[in-house]
Amino acid sequence: MNRLLERARRLEAEIVAFRRDLHAHPELSFEEKETARKVASEIERLNVPYRTNVGGHGIVADLKGERDGPIVALRADMDALPIQEEADVPFASAKPGVMHACGHDAHTAMLLGAIKLLKEQPFPGTVRFLFQSAEEINAGAKAMIEDGALAGVSEIYGLHNLPTLSAGKLATCHGPMMGSVDRIELHIQGRGAHGAIPNEGIDPVVCASAIVMSLQSIISREVSPFDPVVVTIGSLHAGMANNVIPDTAVLTGTVRTFGKKVQATMKERIERIAGQIAEGYRCKASLRYIEQVPVLENHDEPMAFVDETIDRTIGKAGRIEAAPTLAGEDFSVYLRHVPGCFFWLGSGPKEHAERAYGLHHPKYRLNEDCLPIGSAILAAIAAERLKHLQTSEKDGR
Known part of the structure; x- marks a missing residue:
């Protein structure tokens, strides 16, 4: 040989x-x-x-x-x-x-x-x-x-x-x-307003920020510490002007797991957390979850x-x-x-x-x-x- x-x-x-x-x-x-x-x-x-x-x-x-x-x-x-x-x-x-x-x-x-x-x-x-x-x-x-x-x-x-x-x-x-690879695309719908009059709008940026932080609770509080999981938000796009509350915010990210059973649960968990947090902020959240590779x-x-x-x-x-x-x-x-x-x-x-x-x-x-x-x-x-x-x-x- x-x-x-x-x-x-x-x-x-x-x-x-x-x-x-x-x-x-x-x-x-x-x-x-x-x-x-x-x-x-x-x-x-x-x-x-x-x-x-x-x-x-x-x-x-x-x-x-x-x-x-x-x-x-x-x-x-x-x-x-x-x-x-x-x-x-x-x-x-x-x-x-x-x-x-x-x-x-x-x-x-x-x-x-x-x-x-x-x-x-x-x-x-x-x-x-x-x-x-x-x-x-x-x-x-x-x-x-x-x-x-x-x-x-x-x-x-x-x-x-x-x-x-x-x-x-x-x-x-x-x-x-090597881990599974899934892509997430979250669309947060709010209502635009003047940045100086926030009470007239529904701010999707504040809502998106809360969602980003709360998604980490899946790893720390919902999945066993013996099951490796990563949820990363890689982009957050909202608005064009510094003094305008936009109508929408769009987040994209990746989910990585090391087991089929855990991978199968991630869509529901992300959808639940994003949806309920959005409701608390008077927004609406819609999730597109794309399974890419196992x-x-x-x-x-x-x-x-x-x-x-x-x-x-x-x-x-x-x-x-x-x-x-x-x-x-x-x-x-x-x-x-x-x-x-x-x-x-x-x-x-x-x-x-x-x-x-x-x-x-x-x-x-x-x-x-x-x-x-x-x-x-x-x-x-x-x-x-x-x-x-x-x-x-x-x-x-």
Whole structure:
């Protein structure tokens, strides 16, 4: 298995060059047309069958092994973020206000590297490569699935770079790893008035302020302290003038949980608190609650296999236990359909990675030493897992 890593390191210059090109030319969610064109060109050069425009600008490529067997999928996301880059690198984004601040350029380059490695690696069955649009807006995985990306797939695997973990390290987590993601949109209806004559109006701003504070009582007084929950109001928009009480206020926010049962209760709780507080302030509140992605929960057998594969490929010392996080990932949608596993790949500096700029920061910077490691790990997981699955099928298990 270490030979895969050796071969990946021989491909490092190619993987790095492709990643830098994508980094310099980022594209937002569902706008990844040029990124997809570059990916398709590489896949075509490798003579691997593929189809385009899957779930937006997504690409699905199938690499068949030496004989028939199951299908194992590997996934990378391609979209960038609406962030102005501040990282001092020669290949910084050439597009104002758009940046690969989450490293999806690296994920894409690593998955192409895995294709190159597996082209020379004997394995049974088929490895399916999913290059996905729109992870950042929690829409791409659903769109890929609706377009048949998981048809026939037995298991799926994916990774995400982590700049606060040193390159050369990987982190895995058994069970729930990342939080569910829901969006809330609250509309508060009041009645406008002159700011100097508040008694003639019904102030939605005061009402909205009370709602923001009271929503935190869900976490402190309604949910068990052993059930992680976050309710964050990220925007509050009301009015245009300093001396006018507006008619309405609009709040948007995010809800994160770590369990299906708790997630299922959050809409009612937010609706009840917002509605009753609004009534107390003589306003009316209406809630739009949008469930975006579920909890990302790794499956036991695939997770154990990933641990074993990492240990055999880079050594057990290179693997640590990942701390769960309420950050979300739409890979969780795939895991609701087929078994699989998601894990972290260190992409930070060799020393003091914990001090590095994190994901989504304008000064985010990826240590490219992680690229061949990611390609090798993905290729090793797919090839070895297919061998295991085929043996299990023969044994009737």
